[in-house]
Amino acid sequence: MSKSYRVIQWATGTVGSISLRHIIENPAYELAGVLVYNPAKSGVDAGDIVGLPKTGVLATNDVEKIIATDADCVHFAPQFQDIDMVCRLLRSGKNVVSTVGPFFPTEHNAAALKKIGAACQDGGTSFHGCGIHPGFIGDILPMTLTRLQNRIDRIEVFEIANKLKSPSVYIQFMGFGQTPEEFYSKPNVMTGSMEAFSDSMALVVTGLGKKIEKLSEKLELALAKNDIHYDGGVIRAGTIAGEHYEWTAWVESKPFMLFHLYYFLGDDMEPNWNLGESRHRVVIEGDPSIEMTLNALPDVNGDRHFLGITWTALLGNTAMAAVCEAKPGLVTHFDLGVVQPRGLIRKH
Ligand SMILES: NC(=O)c1ccc[n+]([C@@H]2O[C@H](COP(=O)([O-])OP(=O)(O)OC[C@H]3O[C@@H](n4cnc5c(N)ncnc54)[C@H](OP(=O)(O)O)[C@@H]3O)[C@@H](O)[C@H]2O)c1
Known part of the structure; x- marks a missing residue:
């Protein structure tokens, strides 16, 4: 219980900053280093990056310095996947939890997981893909x-994010504010993401002793009826103000598992999905049919904020001790079992 793990935070964006704050504040962890891409952050004390007292640990954009740093674990949260860098970290003797995945073995990530598996064996280390969704x-x-459940017929998972209440870089990254023509003419952060999300579907279907036969996808766009002003910009009338991704895993010739991602800015759009506040929801049809909703408590204004980014950071943070203790290789949820987070009960 009293063991402390030396942890490196890799990238300090939206997710990485929440993780860095947690690593600094959690007595089970000792901050060993911070890798930043932004040259303006290099040389800055980690505490200053997240508005906490100075830590004595200066962020660096020198990858070699980070690779040479003695640490138990890296919380890896860069903007883009970098399997070769993950492998270098694993070979250097550091366990890695990554918000970029891979999350569970599938056909599409087989080559990446082969590389990761070899690096884990060389370094005697473990790798875990983590986050709210996938993860x-x-x-x-x-x-x-x-x-x-006595019997399961179908599982539907909803991620409902009203970005008007919780604006973030994803408004731009996901192509909000573009015309449909612009949107379809170039890739954005969601392009090809069904494959990453199918890791989660594969975990559930495999866990239930079946196989995914095929995946299918649909995308529905909603256009702003009037200009929509949010904290950070404007979505012009007639441009994209809502995106609904629907991904389906087919099992035994039936649509068995469906993921719905609804990202939108308020409700002044066509179509208006009338989704209400941000939340996550799981519906299982079968015997019995059940649902579970997960959301933030309302703030002082009564608003429920979207906690997906916060939870993405914390899901990695709370698994780090268990991943450090795991045997070398890929660590899935099945390997982790019931995670026992360290350092969460403390004075504040
Ligand atoms: N699994 C999940 O549920 C889940 C949920 C949300 C996000 N994610 C993933 O988590 C990662 C981090 O998300 P985020 O919201 O924190 O993103 P973000 O706000 O865009 O921040 C990413 C950070 O990456 C660094 N960066 C800058 N240029 C880069 C480059 N060329 N290559 C790699 N990294 C670069 C920067 O770090 P510095 O500022 O330190 O220089 C930047 O702040 C993303 O890959 C995202 O897809 C996963």
Whole structure:
């Protein structure tokens, strides 16, 4: 219980900053280093980056310095996947939890996991892909709920994010404010993401002793009826103000597991999905049919904020001690079992 793990935070964006704050504040962890891409952050004390007292640990954009740093674990949260860098970290003797995945073995990530597996064996280290979705709401949560079932016919998972209440870089990254023509003419952060999300579906279907036969996808766009002003910009009338991704895993010739991602800015759009506040929801149809909703408590204004980014950071943070203790190789939720987080009960 009293063991402390030396941890490196890799990138300090939206997710990485929340993780860095946690690593500094959690007595089970000792901050060993911070890798930043932004040259303006290099040389800055980690505490200053997240508005905490100075830590004495200066962020660096020198990758070699980080690779040479003695640490138990790296919380890896860069903007883009970098399997070769993950492998270097693993070979240097550091366990890695990554918000970029891979999350569970599938055909599409086989080559990446082969490289990761070899690096883990060389370094005697472990790798775990983590986050809210993929990583929790569409895999370990429904998998846990299956214990309440006599029979399961269909599982639907909803991520409902009203970005008007919780604006972030994803408004731009996801192509909000573009015309449909612009949107379809170039890739954005969601392009090809069904494959990453299918890791979660594969975990559940495999966990239930079946195989995914095929995946299918649909995308529905909603256009702003009037200009929509949010904290950070304007979505012009007639441009994209809502995106609904629907991904389906087919099992035994039926649509068995469906993921719905609804990202939108308020409700002044066509179509208006009338989704209400941000939340995650899992629906299992069968015997019995059940649902579970997960959301933030309302703030002083009565608003429920979207906690997906916060939870993405914390899901990695709370698993780090267990990943450090795991045997070398890929660590999935099945390997982790019931995670016992360290350092959460403390004075504040
Ligand atoms: N599994 C999940 O549920 C889940 C949920 C949300 C996000 N994610 C993933 O988590 C990662 C971090 O998300 P985020 O919201 O924190 O993103 P973000 O706000 O865009 O921050 C990413 C950070 O990456 C660094 N960066 C800058 N240029 C880069 C480059 N060329 N290559 C790699 N990294 C670069 C920067 O770090 P510095 O500022 O330190 O220089 C930047 O702040 C993303 O890959 C995202 O897809 C996963």
